[in-house]
Amino acid sequence: MRAVVQRCDGAEVRVAGERIGGFAGPGLTVLVGVARGDGVSQAHTLARKVWNLRIFEADRYRAAGCVPPGARGELSAADLGLPVLVISQFTLLGRTDSGRRPTWEDAAAAGAAEPLVAEVAAALTGSGADVTTGAFGADMRVRLTNDGPVTLIIDV
Numbered sequence: 001m002r003a004v005v006q007r008c009d010g011a012e013v014r015v016a017g018e019r020i021g022g023f024a025g026p027g028l029t030v031l032v033g034v035a036r037g038d039g040v041s042q043a044h045t046l047a048r049k050v051w052n053l054r055i056f057e058a059d060r061y062r063a064a065g066c067v068p069p070g071a072r073g074e075l076s077a078a079d080l081g082l083p084v085l086v087i088s089q090f091t092l093l094g095r096t097d098s099g100r101r102p103t104w105e106d107a108a109a110a111g112a113a114e115p116l117v118a119e120v121a122a123a124l125t126g127s128g129a130d131v132t133t134g135a136f137g138a139d140m141r142v143r144l145t146n147d148g149p150v151t152l153i154i155d156v
Contacts, residue, residue, distance in 0.1 A: 011144035021132030033092030047123035
């Protein structure tokens with residue numbers, strides 16, 4: 001399982017012009033790609049890593065009123081109670097090592113991938129995150145303001 005995690009100052013996902021998920025202000029946008037052979041344990045590990053990534057500087061977010069008293073250094077979305085937008089993204093598993101056309105042989109089939117992306121979102125929700133999602137397999141338009149920019153790739 002692979003994720004691209006972006007620290008954002010606002011994000012949204014639209015399908016057919018309708019906003020179906022997102023948040024205003026600080027939060028995380030997480031693009032999730034499911035590989036062949038991935039299972040529920042990878043989904044839970046990914047959710048735990050994303051939710052606990054310490055990529056928010058306490059001093060920077062103190063003015064927003066979401067920093068716990070006495071907190072210093074880098075904090076996680078969990079520490080700050082920030083929202084998370086989870087979007088399925090099978091193209092993260094694309095291979096480009098030969099030729100100019102990507103191959104998708106490492107990506108899980110939709111029937112296996114969809115419930116695992118949902119499991120990542122559910123695990124985040126179960127950990128206390130306010131989670132919104134894209135629509136699996138839909139033609140989505142994602143807009144975000146990458147804060148920093150901070151973008152990390154997580155493989156589990």
